[in-house]
Amino acid sequence: MPDAQASPSHVLLRDDATRWATAPPERTVLAVIHNVTSATRLLDLLAPFEGDSRVQVLFTCTGSSAFDAGIREFVAARQLPYVPWEEAKRQKFDLAVSSSRGGELQAIDAPLIGAPHGAGYNKYLPRTPDTGHRTPDTGHRTPEAFGLDAEWLTHDGELIPSAVVLSHDEQRERLRRGCPQAVPASVVAGDPCMDTLRAGLPFREEYRAALGLLPGQKLLVLTSTWGRHSLLGADFGLVRRALAELPHDEYRVLAAVHPNVWYGHGGWQVRTWLAPCLRAGLLLPAPESDVWKAALPAADAFIGDHGSLTLYAAALGIPGLLGAFGHDVVAAGSPMELLGAALPRVDAHEPLERQLRRAVTARAGDERLARIGDLVTSRPMRAAALLRRLYYARLGLDEPADPAVPRPVSLPLPLPTERRSPGTPPVLVDHRAPAAGGGALSLRRYPAAVQGARAGHLTDPHVVATEGEPDARWAHSADVLLARPPAPGETHRAAAARLLQQYPGCSLVAFAEGEAGCTTYARSGQRTTAAWEAPHSPVYTAAVAASALFVAANTSNLSAATLVVDVADGIPPARLTVRQQ
Numbered sequence: 001m002p003d004a005q006a007s008p009s010h011v012l013l014r015d016d017a018t019r020w021a022t023a024p025p026e027r028t029v030l031a032v033i034h035n036v037t038s039a040t041r042l043l044d045l046l047a048p049f050e051g052d053s054r055v056q057v058l059f060t061c062t063g064s065s066a067f068d069a070g071i072r073e074f075v076a077a078r079q080l081p082y083v084p085w086e087e088a089k090r091q092k093f094d095l096a097v098s099s100s101r102g103g104e105l106q107a108i109d110a111p112l113i114g115a116p117h118g119a120g121y122n123k124y125l126p127r128t129p130d131t132g133h134r135t136p137d138t139g140h141r142t143p144e145a146f147g148l149d150a151e152w153l154t155h156d157g158e159l160i161p162s163a164v165v166l167s168h169d170e171q172r173e174r175l176r177r178g179c180p181q182a183v184p185a186s187v188v189a190g191d192p193c194m195d196t197l198r199a200g201l202p203f204r205e206e207y208r209a210a211l212g213l214l215p216g217q218k219l220l221v222l223t224s225t226w227g228r229h230s231l232l233g234a235d236f237g238l239v240r241r242a243l244a245e246l247p248h249d250e251y252r253v254l255a256a257v258h259p260n261v262w263y264g265h266g267g268w269q270v271r272t273w274l275a276p277c278l279r280a281g282l283l284l285p286a287p288e289s290d291v292w293k294a295a296l297p298a299a300d301a302f303i304g305d306h307g308s309l310t311l312y313a314a315a316l317g318i319p320g321l322l323g324a325f326g327h328d329v330v331a332a333g334s335p336m337e338l339l340g341a342a343l344p345r346v347d348a349h350e351p352l353e354r355q356l357r358r359a360v361t362a363r364a365g366d367e368r369l370a371r372i373g374d375l376v377t378s379r380p381m382r383a384a385a386l387l388r389r390l391y392y393a394r395l396g397l398d399e400p401a402d403p404a405v406p407r408p409v410s411l412p413l414p415l416p417t418e419r420r421s422p423g424t425p426p427v428l429v430d431h432r433a434p435a436a437g438g439g440a441l442s443l444r445r446y447p448a449a450v451q452g453a454r455a456g457h458l459t460d461p462h463v464v465a466t467e468g469e470p471d472a473r474w475a476h477s478a479d480v481l482l483a484r485p486p487a488p489g490e491t492h493r494a495a496a497a498r499l500l501q502q503y504p505g506c507s508l509v510a511f512a513e514g515e516a517g518c519t520t521y522a523r524s525g526q527r528t529t530a531a532w533e534a535p536h537s538p539v540y541t542a543a544v545a546a547s548a549l550f551v552a553a554n555t556s557n558l559s560a561a562t563l564v565v566d567v568a569d570g571i572p573p574a575r576l577t578v579r580q581q
């Protein structure tokens with residue numbers, strides 16, 4: 001191994017760097033990582049350097065975060081040119097950019113630009129461990145938010161950053177109270193992340209398709225920061241409740257979980273805790289990805305806490321609820337504190353879908369939420385240009401000729417699917433038969449395995465399970481059994497008779513046929529075929545057809561040769577042609 005003390009680990013820091021570099025830079029910038037959360041924000045802050053080969057960016061990590069797992073993988077996956085922290089402290093750079101205040105930032109030999117790593121400055125965070133007081137002693141002065149207080153901005157009485165980036169003018173007054181000497185160094189430059197989200201709004205449908213939503217489906221985004229007062233920390237079961245209570249064909253649920261949760265407990269552990277939810281269809285993006293930036297413009301509603309994603313969602317105008325809120329860690333007078341007072345809390349005793357519908361109705365005319373959203377940035381859609389102006393002034397370079405504009409996040413790649421049982425998960429199906437004069441048969445399907453003891457949102461459901469279902473609760477209580485293809489030499493009728501004998505509680509055995517149609521066998525021996533008429537949404541599957549036939553067989557006014565079936569608000573009903581044989 002080369003001697004790191006004698007020779008820098010990165011070629012561009014060598015004395016003879018010009019001999020080895022393909023594009024010798026005119027300026028070198030140090031990007032300072034604290035943890036994966038700050039690293040993702042840091043990439044937003046560095047976007048103004050795109051396209052300029054005069055500037056070389058090198059990355060380092062202070063090693064000061066309790067959540068230091070995942071950084072090596074983050075750096076490797078993005079091929080970030082990395083310098084060890086001890087070496088970075090020995091080198092001189094033309095500029096440094098940090099999205100956190102942690103670590104020995106005063107040791108960096110470069111003008112330092114400090115920016116927030118979330119939606120502004122909204123939380124308290126003392127440098128010293130909790131000793132029974134929310135904040136450390138500050139001479140009886142009320143502390144300001146993390147990033148706006150002298151505790152984080154100074155070292156031995158000297159200001160650490162040469163520029164303090166603010167996203168809104170209101171933050172300057174809070175900075176004045178928390179660290180007066182930093183006010184002359186403050187620069188209101190807006191919020192690049194908020195600009196990216198707004199730039200993505202015109203591409204809502206593209207994001208929804210990339211996330212796997214079908215036309216007409218709704219997307220609920222659950223946002224959880226970290227800690228005991230976060231959405232997951234306060235009520236881990238809320239994820240399960242959302243999947244249990246919202247109609248499966250109408251809603252998709254995505255959980256945007258803070259990287260500190262993943263790296264604090266381990267990705268395997270988080271996925272294991274959420275395994276029943278993943279089997280029920282939960283979308284769970286990787287913690288280091290920017291999928292959440294596509295999910296928010298694509299969302300129809302959110303349930304959040306005191307994390308930045310909640311504030312971003314509200315600022316985008318998305319209707320929402322609070323599943324938790326950490327009042328003790330939210331800075332007084334911050335936009336987050338105002339949001340905590342404005343958003344309704346999830347009610348444990350009222351059906352969740354009803355609460356979401358009410359939030360949608362209320363959001364349209366809520367000027368208070370609109371004003372809070374405006375506090376995220378006072379320079380909307382200008383952060384890229386203002387940050388570039390700041391950087392290049394410090395670097396002593398002319399800005400590139402091309403304008404610096406906010407760009408929407410790239411379409412997410414298909415989300416990784418979790419390994420699951422080869423059978424279709426069991427569902428509970430509620431139905432509402434049409435009136436005697438006609439109309440659609442209403443079916444609402446809910447994942448059975450996540451229901452728990454609460455099922456007040458269901459009236460008189462029937463159970464649909466797949467042959468081979470490992471959970472005996474559903475296999476032996478199934479009203480409709482989705483059968484596998486018959487064994488070699490076995491007829492469909494013989495296979496159905498075998499299953500009806502094996503499962504005495506089952507009324508109907510269904511075999512998938514053709515394009516999402518099915519053939520069913522009843523205990524009476526009645527054979528029925530059903531096929532969906534084109535065009536129809538992909539949500540109308542063989543399982544839905546089997547449920548419709550089950551309800552028809554038990555409802556006197558559903559004996560027509562064609563059934564009109566409705567499975568979700570927002571998705572057109574489909575026509576099911578029925579033939580009895």
